[in-house]
Amino acid sequence: MQASDSPSSRVRPNHSLNRTLHSGPASAHVRAHDMTPPPAPTERRTFAYKTIEGKSLEVDVIGSQTGELRPCVMWIHGGGLIFGSRTISPRPLFAQALVERGFVVVSVDHRLAPEAKLPQIMEDIADVWRWIHDAGPRLFGADPLKVCTAGASAGAYLSLMAGYMVSPRPRAIASFWGFGDITAPWEAQPSPHYCKAPLVARSDAIASLSLTPVPTADGADRSLFYLYCRQQGHWLAEVTGHSLPHDLEWFSKYCPSQNIGPAFPPAVLVHGRDDTDVPATESDGLADRLRHKQVHHEFHSLPGVGHGFAGASPDLVATTEHAVADFLHARVASDKA
Numbered sequence: 461m462q463a464s465d466s467p468s469s470r471v472r473p474n475h476s477l478n479r480t481l482h483s484g485p486a487s488a489h490v491r492a493h494d495m496t497p498p499p500a501p502t503e504r505r506t507f508a509y510k511t512i513e514g515k516s517l518e519v520d521v522i523g524s525q526t527g528e529l530r531p532c533v534m535w536i537h538g539g540g541l542i543f544g545s546r547t548i549s550p551r552p553l554f555a556q557a558l559v560e561r562g563f564v565v566v567s568v569d570h571r572l573a574p575e576a577k578l579p580q581i582m583e584d585i586a587d588v589w590r591w592i593h594d595a596g597p598r599l600f601g602a603d604p605l606k607v608c609t610a611g612a613s614a615g616a617y618l619s620l621m622a623g624y625m626v627s628p629r630p631r632a633i634a635s636f637w638g639f640g641d642i643t644a645p646w647e648a649q650p651s652p653h654y655c656k657a658p659l660v661a662r663s664d665a666i667a668s669l670s671l672t673p674v675p676t677a678d679g680a681d682r683s684l685f686y687l688y689c690r691q692q693g694h695w696l697a698e699v700t701g702h703s704l705p706h707d708l709e710w711f712s713k714y715c716p717s718q719n720i721g722p723a724f725p726p727a728v729l730v731h732g733r734d735d736t737d738v739p740a741t742e743s744d745g746l747a748d749r750l751r752h753k754q755v756h757h758e759f760h761s762l763p764g765v766g767h768g769f770a771g772a773s774p775d776l777v778a779t780t781e782h783a784v785a786d787f788l789h790a791r792v793a794s795d796k797a
Contacts, residue, residue, distance in 0.1 A: 506521075509591040510588070520547060521599075521600045522559060530562050530564050530601050530606075531603055531606035531608070532596060533607075534568060534630075535555075535611060536568055538612040538613030539614055546567040553777075557785035563785075563788070564596075564600055566588075575669070577699065607631060609623075613767070615638075616638025617638050621719075631791050634727070635727060640742055641742065642700075642714050643704060643715060646738075648703075651691065653690075654690040665684055665689075668684035668685050720746070726755065726791050729757065731760070731761060732764075732766050733762060733764065734765060735766050736767065737766075738767060
């Protein structure tokens, strides 16, 4: 689920209504400062936004300041809704790109499956969204009129759902290798990719859980349960408590691809064509839906790249992340809310 191979030219966003960008060979005239950016911001301030069963759910704020209000990006970590943590994301250079453009970044935790199910997880996203709007201006200078949401993988999925489930709607959404159809076969059936790894026994998978719905320090200890779920085709049932086909109607609320309308926020999508975890066809479908509903969007489709920028060159990663940051900045700079 991490990074780096196939080179690309520098990608700059074109804010036309519909835009699909494909990577190509690296340009020989890329400037040195594009290749070696300054050190990423590392200072984080931690706040609790709610308490569940005596345990705090927290956020880490990067680029915090008081006084003049600044646009804000709410970042949601990946991890299949089962593992992951605010403390290890977003990628430092992406956080830097956002801070350089004047954003304050709020990296959020939410309850985790299987102890919590998808409705409870989405409840946390709605709660932290309200908290950012209510407390953010005072605590870290977030402008409540200019809040975007972004995430990777399952975090991108939650960010896309925020596009129609929270109020006020985000000014813009960034989805890195996200998905829009939770009923697709790849989520409910054994994964050929993950079945190549040694099969995980259910007892070992259960033992890997912290037995608390609140994330641990880094979230890594729970990833064995995710691997087990993908190998057995149990992920959908474990994170939702529902199954196909008899619960199909229940799932419609939780499928962004079924809920994108003309009022959906502007969105930028990033997906590697060789993703073996979340198929690139998921972002293809989202882009088609956004285009059909005439929603302003960009789609960075990256040949030869896997999940989490796997196989991508450092230049391709940097140019893509800067393009996403530029897209978000353009949306908050616009007078149109």
